[in-house]
Amino acid sequence: xxxxxxxxxxxxxxxxxxxxxxxxxxxxxxxxxxxxxxxxxxxxxxxxxxxxxxxxxxxxxxxxxxxxxxxxxxxxxxxxxxxxxxxxxxxxxxxxxxxxxxxxxxxxxxxxxxxxxxxxxxxxxxxxxxxxxxxxxxxxxxxxxxxxxxxxxxxxxxxxxxxxxxxxxxxxxxxxxxxxxxxxxxxxxxxxxxxxxxxxxxxxxxxxxxxxxxxxxxxxxxxxxxxxxxxxxxxxxxxxxxxxxxxxxxxxxxxxxxxxxxxxxxxxxxxxxxxxxxxxxxxxxxxxxxxxxx
Amino acid sequence: xxxxxxxxxxxxxxxxxxxxxxxxxxxxxxxxxxxxxxxxxxxxxxxxxxxxxxxxxxxxxxxxxxxxxxxxxxxxxxxxxxxxxxxxxxxxxxxxxxxxxxxxxxxxxxxxxxxxxxxxxxxxxxxxxxxxxxxxxxxxxxxxxxxxxxxxxxxxxxxxxxxxxxxxxxxxxxxxxxxxxxxxxxxxxxxxxxxxxxxxxxxxxxxxxxxxxxxxxxxxxxxxxxxxxxxxxxxxxxxxxxxxxxxxxxxxxxxxxxxxxxxxxxxxxxxxxxxxxxxxxxxxxxxxxxxxxxxxxxxxxxxxxxxxxxxxxxxxxxxxxxxxxxxx
Numbered sequence: 001x002x003x004x005x006x007x008x009x010x011x012x013x014x015x016x017x018x019x020x021x022x023x024x025x026x027x028x029x030x031x032x033x034x035x036x037x038x039x040x041x042x043x044x045x046x047x048x049x050x051x052x053x054x055x056x057x058x059x060x061x062x063x064x065x066x067x068x069x070x071x072x073x074x075x076x077x078x079x080x081x082x083x084x085x086x087x088x089x090x091x092x093x094x095x096x097x098x099x100x101x102x103x104x105x106x107x108x109x110x111x112x113x114x115x116x117x118x119x120x121x122x123x124x125x126x127x128x129x130x131x132x133x134x135x136x137x138x139x140x141x142x143x144x145x146x147x148x149x150x151x152x153x154x155x156x157x158x159x160x161x162x163x164x165x166x167x168x169x170x171x172x173x174x175x176x177x178x179x180x181x182x183x184x185x186x187x188x189x190x191x192x193x194x195x196x197x198x199x200x201x202x203x204x205x206x207x208x209x210x211x212x213x214x215x216x217x218x219x220x221x222x223x224x225x226x227x228x229x230x231x232x233x234x235x236x237x238x239x240x241x242x243x244x245x246x247x248x249x250x251x252x253x254x255x256x257x258x259x260x261x262x263x264x265x266x267x268x269x270x271x272x273x274x275x276x277x278x279x280x281x282x283x284x285x286x287x288x289x290x291x292x293x294x
Numbered sequence: 295x296x297x298x299x300x301x302x303x304x305x306x307x308x309x310x311x312x313x314x315x316x317x318x319x320x321x322x323x324x325x326x327x328x329x330x331x332x333x334x335x336x337x338x339x340x341x342x343x344x345x346x347x348x349x350x351x352x353x354x355x356x357x358x359x360x361x362x363x364x365x366x367x368x369x370x371x372x373x374x375x376x377x378x379x380x381x382x383x384x385x386x387x388x389x390x391x392x393x394x395x396x397x398x399x400x401x402x403x404x405x406x407x408x409x410x411x412x413x414x415x416x417x418x419x420x421x422x423x424x425x426x427x428x429x430x431x432x433x434x435x436x437x438x439x440x441x442x443x444x445x446x447x448x449x450x451x452x453x454x455x456x457x458x459x460x461x462x463x464x465x466x467x468x469x470x471x472x473x474x475x476x477x478x479x480x481x482x483x484x485x486x487x488x489x490x491x492x493x494x495x496x497x498x499x500x501x502x503x504x505x506x507x508x509x510x511x512x513x514x515x516x517x518x519x520x521x522x523x524x525x526x527x528x529x530x531x532x533x534x535x536x537x538x539x540x541x542x543x544x545x546x547x548x549x550x551x552x553x554x555x556x557x558x559x560x561x562x563x564x565x566x567x568x569x570x571x572x573x574x575x576x577x578x579x580x581x582x583x584x585x586x587x588x589x590x591x592x593x594x595x596x597x598x599x600x601x602x603x604x605x606x607x608x609x610x611x612x613x614x615x616x617x618x619x620x621x622x
Contacts, residue, residue, distance in 0.1 A: 081553070081610035082544050086529070101614050132609030139606065161497075161519050163528065166543045167555050170497060170519040171608040174505050177474055178481035178605050185482065201519075203470035204458075204498040209478055223470035223498070224460030232460050242465060250466050 026050055042259045051216050051259055053196055055098065056105045056122035059155050063263055064118065068110035068278070073140060077101040078133040078165065087164035094125045102133045103158070106141040108150065111263060113278045114270035117145040120155040123197070128158030130202055131165040135172025138206055142179035142190075151189040151273050153266060156207040160200020173205035180209045189273045191266065194221050194244065194253065212269060213253040215244035216262070221253070304354075307342040310335055347565040350514075353537035355546050356522060358514040359493050363568035365575075367394055367409040367452050370492065373575040374582070375400055375407060381441075384433035387467065392423040392459070393431030393503075395438035400450065401583060406442035408435040408503055409452030412493070425494075426459035429472035432502050436476050439483055448486040448586055451503045456521065458499030473502040480505035481605065482598050486589035490578060491515045491547075491556070492567075507592075507601050508585040509555065511547040512574065513562040517555070518545035554608060 023032045029048035038045070042062055043052040054062065060069055077095075080087045095101055103126055106119035119141040121128040130138075138154065145152035161169040183190055192210025194203075197220035204223055207213075215221060222242035230237055240246050247253045257265045314335045321328040346354060358364070371378060375398035383389040394411040397404065412425035419425075427435075435451075442449045458469055480487060480503070487506035495504065495517030511517065520528075522540035527533045550556040560577045563570040589597065 075614040077612050077614050079610045079612040082542065084542055132611055135609055136611055163520050163525055163543075165519075165610075166553075167517055167519055167545065167550060168553060168609050170501055170517075171555060171605060173474075173498060173501055174477055174481065174605040175608060177477040178505070178602050181478040181482045182602070184478075201498055204473040204502075205477060206474070208468075208471040208474040222465050223458065223473070224465065228460045229462055229465065233462055235462075237462060241462065250468075252468050252471060 027052075044259050049217065049258070051196060051218055053123055053157065055124050056100070056103075056120035056155075056157075059120045059157075059195070060105065060109065060118065062259070063155075063266065064109040064111055065113065068113075069107055069118070070109070071105055071107040072144070073106065073137055075101060076133055076137060078131040078162075080164070081132070081168055082164070082166050084164040084166070090126060090164070098122060098125045100125060102137065103128050103130070104134045104137045106137050106144075108144075108148075110278050111153075111270060112267035113280060114267055115150050115276050115278055116266075116270060117141055117148065117150050117152045118155075119153075121157045121202070123157040123159075123195075126162065127160075128156075128202070129160060129162035129169075130158060130172050130176075130205075131162035131169050132172065134162070135169075135175045138172075138176045139179040142176065142183050142206070145188050145190070146179075146183050146186045149186075149188055149275075151191065151270055151275050152183065153191045153193065154206060154210070155193045155195055156198040156202050157195040158198060158200070158202040158207075160202055170201070173201050176206040177209060180206050184209075184211075189269075189275075191269055193262070193266075194219055196220055199223065199225065199242075208252075212255075214255050214257050214262075214265065215247065215253050217244055217256055217258055219244040221247050303342055303346050307339060307346065310339045310342065314339065343565060351537065352516075352540040352543075352546055353522070355514050356516055356536075356540050358566045359516045361566055361568055362415075364493055365567055365571045366414055367411050367454065367492075368414075369571060370409075370452055370490075370575070370578065371396065371398070371407060373571075374579055375405070376402075378407070381434070381438055384430040384437060386433060387430045390423075390428050390431030390434055391421055392425050392427040392455075393435050394452075395434050397441075400448075400586070403586070404445070404447045405586075406438050406445075406447060406449050407452070408438050408449065410455040410500075410503070412454050423459055425455045426457060427455070427499065427502075428459050428461075428464045429467045429469050432458075432472040432476050435503050436479055439480065439485070439487070442485045443483050446485065448488060448589065449483070449506070450582060451487065451489045451506065453489060453491040453495050453500045453504050453517075454493035454515075455496045455499050456494055457496035458502065473498045476502040477505055481601060484594035484598060486586065486592070486597060487601070488582060488585050488589070490560075490582075491517050496521065505601070505605065507589055507597060507604075508557050510558045510560055510578070510581050510585070511550060511556045512560050512567060513547050514566055515547060516540075516545040517547075517550055518543050 024035045026045040028050035031047045104121050109118045191212045194215040244256045317328045378398040381395040394409045396407045410425040413419035413422045488508045489504045489506040491511040522536035523533045525539040526535040547559040567574045
């Protein structure tokens with residue numbers, strides 16, 4: 001009798017735990033996907049092609065050559081200049097959760113051995129918001145690209161300026177855009193890749209200043225938030241409003257590139273720019289695909 | 295947005311003002327002489343105002359910055375410039391009435407003027423979209439600033455906007471791109487740029503015409519990354535806590551001067567610019583004269599380098615001894 005009562009309870013408990021372990025639920029189509037299959041598919045849903053959000057580290061791991069990345073300014077982080085209520089705690093939580101001091105990583109890396117300066121924003125760190133440190137790191141990445149004449153690639157994923165640093169966050173729009181202005185003057189190429197989501201102050205600064213602008217399918221891209229716009233115009237917006245595809249159709253970006261083709265597309269752009277290429281690694285056996293000697 | 299719970303003095307002032315209004319109506323309608331009562335109450339109201347504005351809270355300052363009687367762009371233009379020729383359109387889409395651009399003279403010298411064009415009343419405000427530009431507004435301003443570069447004359451930019459217009463058409467036409475482009479181009483414009491923040495400096499929509507060599511700000515203007523109401527709604531899911539948010543955001547001229555974002559604070563008359571607009575015009579005129587005289591002497595390349603350095607150093611950083619949180 002007791003066993004009969006307990007068994008279903010035990011069973012349901014197990015079933016509830018399963019999605020977080022072996023199975024992942026797609027937030028768009030709600031299908032359960034075998035987690036390993038999702039990873040193999042670059043975290044793109046095999047059923048509906050939804051591009052799951054990536055952390056900055058995952059983004060770099062999926063896009064750059066293995067062992068090809070050197071991070072700079074890893075320890076640089078925001079202070080709490082306004083002693084804004086709750087900011088210190090939020091920063092602490094974000095650091096704990098992500099194991100990273102800030103919402104951006106930048107450094108030098110290679111894609112198919114083409115060298116580039118690369119930065120990636122992390123939406124999992126306080127919504128990828130841009131405060132003093134994110135602005136500083138992006139500006140340093142831009143200045144480093146100018147100094148080394150290596151092409152610049154920035155992957156954006158951000159809710160915008162970081163409110164908790166007040167107008168100092170707003171000033172990061174000026175800081176980063178001014179740096180990109182100098183980069184443009186110097187003739188060094190800059191590719192901006194907008195990932196889900198890229199909104200607010202990040203769109204109103206470096207993200208929309210790329211020579212070439214790419215976006216991942218379905219990425220939310222826009223300046224003002226949907227709810228604010230709906231309240232202002234007193235109308236419902238269509239579902240596809242502010243998606244990457246919408247931006248492409250409106251002429252705001254160059255290409256929408258599925259995650260599986262991002263590496264190849266970026267390598268193609270870097271090859272077009274004709275920048276420096278790293279020596280092929282000493283390969284004992286067969287060379288990996290696409291790594292033929294030059 | 296709902297009005298936040300006013301402080302005790304504000305509540306008393308509102309009550310006294312309502313009572314004055316009630317007595318005035320009564321005396322009109324019933325032909326009674328209530329002058330004695332009214333003037334007593336008016337003295338009380340003035341006392342309260344004095345108490346409030348002797349040390350206004352950030353939220354009082356937000357209200358002064360948004361005051362309906364505050365001088366508008368058209369007032370500044372007619373008081374400060376001569377031979378004004380307004381320019382229209384971005385050459386791409388249309389003429390945005392929320393943004394103003396003109397050629398004019400300041401102290402006899404040619405200048406280009408741009409600015410957010412808030413209206414003086416509801417009718418004007420609807421026509422000018424409450425000073426909230428579309429992308430074409432920013433592109434018009436940029437076109438005018440490029441003319442200043444070409445003609446070798448200074449730009450004077452007046453900032454007073456709740457923000458860039460949050461609408462579907464604005465998004466479709468590239469609101470973010472237009473703002474980003476303006477910020478980038480202003481940062482390297484080869485002409486002196488003097489910015490005067492006169493009222494509301496609303497986030498990216500303000501910054502899009504506010505990258506300059508000298509950033510001046512009226513004493514009761516505000517400049518912020520997000521409206522206090524928006525900040526309170528996001529942080530505490532309660533827009534009525536805007537007064538708290540206004541204090542937390544450090545958006546007053548004094549705060550911004552301390553943070554290095556603003557170069558000079560221009561004093562206003564007691565209880566706001568609308569109490570004595572002529573005094574405010576005189577302050578701005580004097581400041582513009584001083585800054586133009588200095589900036590005219592600086593070669594363009596040096597000007598652009600200094601402007602870059604000015605914005606490059608803004609922000610407060612912390613260099614952690616080791617990456618926080620450890621590895622995953």
